[in-house]
Amino acid sequence: MLLYHDTRAPNPRRVRMFLAEKGLTGEVDFIEVSINDRAHEQPAYLEKNPLALVPVLELGDGRLLRESIAICRYLEELHPEPALFGTDTWSRAQIEQWNRHAELELLFPVAQVFRNSHPFWLGRIRQAPEFAEIMREHLARRFAWLDRELADRPWLAGDTFSVADITALCAIDFGKISQIRVGEDTPHLARWYAEMKARPSYKA
């Protein structure tokens, strides 16, 4: 399998962390598609993904799969252990709920702050700095909410580490480039973040 990725973008990192947690990193060849060099906009890559997004998984027979979570679900079916999407109907539902919360309430706003206010995108895309400010305010509220949620359980979806924790970690780390950080005002979130950093998959 080939994984087209960018080393600094959050969505490919979700897949790399997922592979590391599964012990599958060695099964995949990684091909860098540098967003900084606009490699994702070149015709060769647009044949892999007309939306110009990373990551893409390419199978041995040439089939292509886009979208980080579609790739992770596919890998989970092929390699069920350790289960990162749950082990029964209710745990799967809870993990799906929390993965979506991590994505929609954290990763999406963090990405919009970056896109709409960071100099990296100046001259590359049209920016709306006011929307970045709205998303910054949103994230402060969501960090406080997540801190309350993590006061009485170890992981986002409950007692078990899951793909939802991977999504949240990639979101929070991607905030650093926009000076969004987990602070001392959210001690439970900080505890969770420290535990995430201690996992070997953190370096993926």
Added chain:
Amino acid sequence: MLLYHDTRAPNPRRVRMFLAEKGLTGEVDFIEVSINDRAHEQPAYLEKNPLALVPVLELGDGRLLRESIAICRYLEELHPEPALFGTDTWSRAQIEQWNRHAELELLFPVAQVFRNSHPFWLGRIRQAPEFAEIMREHLARRFAWLDRELADRPWLAGDTFSVADITALCAIDFGKISQIRVGEDTPHLARWYAEMKARPSYKA
């Protein structure tokens, strides 16, 4: 089961259409949480969902499940037929990819146009009209892309109707309030849209 929903919001409609396609509408009691009346911000509802979002599914034993797609996946496990998330590893991966495309490339931008430019939200939330314009431009490109995709297959994820079609339909219909419509310049998308409107679940 109880479903807390708003009759005009797109995410609860995804669940209602899903229930209709499964023949399960009669199994659920529906409780209106009117966003227009700010019922979603009242303490009674915040106990169901601290994020003040609809829909929420409440089971007979009081367990709560948030997020439209988490609810749909849960229902799919309980009632596998007709399968709307795929029938084998690859079809499940493809449907997940396309459902995410429908959500991230259509539903999310449509919702942001509405939130950031529609008078409904004046005085309710802080708006960034420039971001709404960016999302309108994005949607025009995505409608053209989807038109090309639908030129040679009946449904978003291939030969079989799936949850991805439900998501895309709810996104496109939610665009109407912001004067975003499928036009004659995208004939394949218009063909798909006409077929969606002909399904009994469209009225859900």
